[in-house]
Amino acid sequence: xxxLLHNDFVLEIIRLxxxxxxxxxxxxxxxxxxxxxxxxxxxxxQLRYGPKEVGWWGLLQPxxxxxxxxxxxxxxxxxxxxxxxxxxxxxVIIPAIMCLATIPFSxxxxxxxxxxxxxxxxxxxAIHVIGTMLGGWASYNKYASIAAARVVAQNIAYxxxxxxxxxxxxxxxxxxxxxxxxxxxxxxxxxxxxxxxxASPLMPVAFIIYFIxxxxxxxxxxxxxxxxxxxxxxxxxxxxxxxxxxxxxIAEYANIVVGCxxxxxxxxxxxxxxxxxxxxxxWFLIKMxxxxxxxxWVRWSFPRTQFYGLLNLSWKVLIPIALANLMITAIMLKxx
Amino acid sequence: MxxxxxxxxxETFVINLGPQHPATHGVLRIKLTMDGEYxxxxxxxxxxxxxxxxKMGENRTYAKFLxxxxxxxxxxxLFNSFGxxxxxxxxxxxxxxxxxxxxxxxxxxLNRVASHLLWAGAFLIDLGGFTPLLYTFDDRxxxxxxxxxxxxxxxxxxxxxxxxxxxxxxxxxxxGTRQFITRLRSRMPMxxxxxxxxxxxxxxxxxxxPITADVCRRYGxxxxxxxxxxxxxxxxxxxxxxxxxxxxxxxxxxxxxxCMARYLVRMDEIVESLxxxxxxxxxxxxxxxxxxxxxxxxxxxxxxCYFNVESARGSFGVRAISDGTDKAYRMKLRSPCFSNLSLFxxxxxxxxxxxxxxxxxxxDLVIPDIDR
Amino acid sequence: MTLxxxxxxLQALQGSTVxxxxxxxxxxxxxxxxxxxxxxxxxxxxxxAKFALxxxxxxxxxxxQQIEIVYDFTCYATGVRVAARTRVSRETPEVAxxxxxxxxxxxxxxxxxxxxxxxxxxxxGLIPLLLPEDADFHPLRxxxxx
Numbered sequence: 001x002x003x004l005l006h007n008d009f010v011l012e013i014i015r016l017x018x019x020x021x022x023x024x025x026x027x028x029x030x031x032x033x034x035x036x037x038x039x040x041x042x043x044x045x046q047l048r049y050g051p052k053e054v055g056w057w058g059l060l061q062p063x064x065x066x067x068x069x070x071x072x073x074x075x076x077x078x079x080x081x082x083x084x085x086x087x088x089x090x091x092v093i094i095p096a097i098m099c100l101a102t103i104p105f106s107x108x109x110x111x112x113x114x115x116x117x118x119x120x121x122x123x124x125x126a127i128h129v130i131g132t133m134l135g136g137w138a139s140y141n142k143y144a145s146i147a148a149a150r151v152v153a154q155n156i157a158y159x160x161x162x163x164x165x166x167x168x169x170x171x172x173x174x175x176x177x178x179x180x181x182x183x184x185x186x187x188x189x190x191x192x193x194x195x196x197x198x199a200s201p202l203m204p205v206a207f208i209i210y211f212i213x214x215x216x217x218x219x220x221x222x223x224x225x226x227x228x229x230x231x232x233x234x235x236x237x238x239x240x241x242x243x244x245x246x247x248x249x250i251a252e253y254a255n256i257v258v259g260c261x262x263x264x265x266x267x268x269x270x271x272x273x274x275x276x277x278x279x280x281x282x283w284f285l286i287k288m289x290x291x292x293x294x295x296x297w298v299r300w301s302f303p304r305t306q307f308y309g310l311l312n313l314s315w316k317v318l319i320p321i322a323l324a325n326l327m328i329t330a331i332m333l334k335x336x
Numbered sequence: 337m338x339x340x341x342x343x344x345x346x347e348t349f350v351i352n353l354g355p356q357h358p359a360t361h362g363v364l365r366i367k368l369t370m371d372g373e374y375x376x377x378x379x380x381x382x383x384x385x386x387x388x389x390x391k392m393g394e395n396r397t398y399a400k401f402l403x404x405x406x407x408x409x410x411x412x413x414l415f416n417s418f419g420x421x422x423x424x425x426x427x428x429x430x431x432x433x434x435x436x437x438x439x440x441x442x443x444x445x446l447n448r449v450a451s452h453l454l455w456a457g458a459f460l461i462d463l464g465g466f467t468p469l470l471y472t473f474d475d476r477x478x479x480x481x482x483x484x485x486x487x488x489x490x491x492x493x494x495x496x497x498x499x500x501x502x503x504x505x506x507x508x509x510x511x512g513t514r515q516f517i518t519r520l521r522s523r524m525p526m527x528x529x530x531x532x533x534x535x536x537x538x539x540x541x542x543x544x545x546p547i548t549a550d551v552c553r554r555y556g557x558x559x560x561x562x563x564x565x566x567x568x569x570x571x572x573x574x575x576x577x578x579x580x581x582x583x584x585x586x587x588x589x590x591x592x593x594x595c596m597a598r599y600l601v602r603m604d605e606i607v608e609s610l611x612x613x614x615x616x617x618x619x620x621x622x623x624x625x626x627x628x629x630x631x632x633x634x635x636x637x638x639x640x641c642y643f644n645v646e647s648a649r650g651s652f653g654v655r656a657i658s659d660g661t662d663k664a665y666r667m668k669l670r671s672p673c674f675s676n677l678s679l680f681x682x683x684x685x686x687x688x689x690x691x692x693x694x695x696x697x698x699x700d701l702v703i704p705d706i707d708r
Numbered sequence: 709m710t711l712x713x714x715x716x717x718l719q720a721l722q723g724s725t726v727x728x729x730x731x732x733x734x735x736x737x738x739x740x741x742x743x744x745x746x747x748x749x750x751x752x753x754x755x756x757a758k759f760a761l762x763x764x765x766x767x768x769x770x771x772x773q774q775i776e777i778v779y780d781f782t783c784y785a786t787g788v789r790v791a792a793r794t795r796v797s798r799e800t801p802e803v804a805x806x807x808x809x810x811x812x813x814x815x816x817x818x819x820x821x822x823x824x825x826x827x828x829x830x831x832x833g834l835i836p837l838l839l840p841e842d843a844d845f846h847p848l849r850x851x852x853x854x
Contacts, residue, residue, distance in 0.1 A: 042466070042467065045467055046466075046467055046470035046471075047470055047471070047474055048470060142349060142351045143351070146373060146689075149372075221464065222464065222536055224464070228464065228690070229358055229464075230358050230359045230461060230462050230463070230464055230693065231359065231689055231690050231693055233357065233358065300466060300467050301465075301467065302465060302534065302536050303460060303463035303464045303465030303534065303536050303537050303540060304463060304464025304465070304536070304540075304690075305536055305539070305540070306539065306540050306688070306690055306691065307373065307688065307690060308688070309536075309539050309540070382837065382838065383836070383837060383838035383839065383840075386838040386839065388847055390823070390848060391847050391848055394848075423735075426732075426733065426735060549784075552760070552784075553758060553759075553760045553784060554760070554810055554811050554812060555760075555810075555811055555812035556760045556761050556762050556763075556810070556812040557760075557812075562784065567784050567785075569784035569785075569787070571787075573787075574784075574786075574787025575731065575735075575787050575789065640734070641733065641734050641735045642734065642735030642736055642780065642789070642791065643735050644735070644762075651762065651782075653762060653763060653780070655735075655763070655765050655778065655780065657767060665767070666765070666767045666768075666848075668763060668765040668778075670762060670763035670780070674815065675762075675812055675815075678811075678812050678814065678815045679811075679812070682811065707838060708838070
């Protein structure tokens with residue numbers, strides 16, 4: 001037994017299993033309780049109570065929702081492509097969880113510290129688009145097909161400014177490694193990338209663009225073209241019932257968590273304290289959940305954008321600014 | 337255009353918007369022929385909630401038909417009653433006491449405010465913004481409480497009678513209404529900050545869904561839809577009825593003809609209605625609320641008349657024909673939504689689906705009013 | 709166009725009787741009775757005078773074996789209201805459609821077709837509007853259901 005534990009390979013396996021279980025639990029826990037917050041937070045905006053019957057403060061509401069979704073039958077519409085229809089939710093949820101694998105939650109708590117961590121996240125997060133599109137396409141439903149076409153156009157439009165921002169960020173930090181990027185921001189909030197004006201005066205703008213793109217990429221209001229309940233009923237998820245829908249739901253929140261975690265790491269100094277004191281996991285979580293709160297806040301404050309307005313915003317506003325940011329960063333790097 | 341139309345292969349598909357759809361606010365079905373996300377043709381199919389109110393108007397006594405009127409446009413139920421009792425009073429030659437006319441105006445205008453508030457919230461839901469609905473509902477709830485205290489109902493009011501109203505208003509109602517006027521006035525800037533100034537809302541409404549004055553005329557569109565097209569037509573001014581000539585109020589008009597204009601017309605109408613209510617409360621005369629000598633079984637003399645009122649949605653008209661018996665010979669109910677929806681097919685052509693739904697929402701449809 | 713001018717023009721139409729009515733009693737300013745073949749002429753005239761069609765009302769006069777059709781026009785600029793009425797036989801109620809001049813008449817005519825079985829010739833699609841699509845009855849006829 002002792003020899004086994006000394007075996008690095010076995011240790012690594014145990015570590016992997018623990019992290020895998022932990023990450024899935026983290027994703028599921030966040031989906032459950034962000035969905036509770038998604039009801040509680042707007043209830044404060046909207047002069048109402050929100051869930052309060054199931055458990056104290058509605059704390060068991062996500063459990064009740066989970067049971068409800070699990071006990072519902074997963075119906076497959078006649079004419080639907082059964083394989084793709086059933087595969088799509090998995091294709092959306094798995095990449096979202098995979099993305100979490102390279103996120104450094106604190107100095108020591110990182111599932112897999114890969115040199116190309118940033119690249120891995122963007123490779124995986126691109127897959128969920130395909131999953132949503134296939135889900136809409138395989139549903140054999142016209143509303144879902146419209147949503148499937150929308151999701152592709154939307155994600156192509158918003159990947160570009162997002163990647164342009166990240167390219168300029170990588171130019172500044174000289175690293176794809178998320179751990180290294182966070183380490184560079186130690187010391188205090190004036191060291192954070194969002195305020196690194198010496199590298200590029202447009203950094204705060206870049207952060208805002210990142211946030212907007214993150215909303216669009218995770219199909220959140222005001223850019224929730226894929227769901228657009230007042231136009232397309234439930235968009236790509238119209239035909240999904242039970243846990244099929246539930247997986248899309250979890251994936252949406254997992255994507256938000258990934259997006260907010262990444263925003264924290266890239267721009268807000270990760271686990272570092274704003275005043276250089278007591279760095280650790282708690283700072284990371286505070287910043288990440290603050291961003292999550294902002295995402296919810298935005299959703300309940302704005303109406304949905306028009307689809308062409310969404311594309312115009314990306315192609316005519318965000319991409320030129322992101323390009324300008326890239327140029328300025330390059331020039332500043334060369335000059336100083 | 338013609339060259340393109342010939343050389344490019346266009347594939348259209350038909351999609352059913354409704355009868356159950358979040359954006360249709362009831363059992364309205366729109367058969368959309370779509371070219372991608374663009375609408376080639378949108379044919380409204382109505383009648384899912386048809387109850388044949390006009391026949392019911394013929395086969396029951398005048399008084400028995402009264403509650404039916406509230407079931408048509410249930411969001412602004414008092415206006416339908418107003419039109420109906422107005423027509424019957426005109427037919428039977430009943431004069432309504434001054435105080436009753438004032439009370440009718442006060443309650444009807446309160447109902448108009450409630451209807452417009454509900455519309456504003458529901459319109460925002462059509463555009464994907466959920467929060468304003470809860471605020472407008474909060475204010476509407478105050479109105480419903482007030483109306484409940486005097487009419488006994490919260491939605492399908494049956495308050496007006498031939499020759500007056502069935503209950504007098506008390507000091508509590510007057511005080512409550514004054515309090516509400518102050519409250520809503522102080523909240524209007526909040527609505528403008530929350531909705532009108534919202535950049536996404538403006539983008540989705542300005543220049544979207546044009547309905548010109550000419551289209552309105554050809555289709556008989558009335559109400560805020562017409563006034564949002566720059567025509568200052570309001571039945572309260574054009575064919576003054578009840579106590580309206582005694583009040584000073586403006587008819588808000590916006591010439592832009594888009595969704596924003598229709599939204600602003602309604603928001604301004606709320607303010608104007610509050611002014612009317614305030615004046616009516618100030619000038620409220622004493623006296624009876626029911627005309628004397630209205631027979632229990634009303635038998636208007638042989639004849640025919642038309643009476644129309646400015647409902648929250650436009651011109652609601654009643655053409656009543658009496659043959660001298662206790663039942664109407666014909667009771668035509670002209671609903672504003674019916675005409676307002678009929679122009680949708682022409683106006684939505686070539687629009688994007690989401691814009692067309694903004695247009696549909698801005699018409700302020702109540703489907704049972706269309707179906708009758 | 710003033711009310712008097714309009715009245716003169718309507719009076720000039722063949723077979724028309726124009727009555728100026730008391731708005732406070734009848735709810736209309738002008739009441740025009742005309743033969744059914746002149747309805748398109750009236751519609752054209754009202755269209756030129758910038759009147760909007762407010763409603764089309766059918767009335768079944770069982771005793772006279774006639775069906776009356778009342779067209780309510782209103783002018784947004786002046787608030788003047790004109791009712792044009794015509795009578796057709798109850799057996800074959802037929803009148804020309806005015807939906808080309810007043811597109812809004814399309815639905816009103818379909819509704820009257822539903823309720824009274826009036827045939828509006830030249831109507832683009834006289835299919836049931838409010839009644840079920842296979843409805844072959846006309847509920848507002850006085851002998852319906854007896």
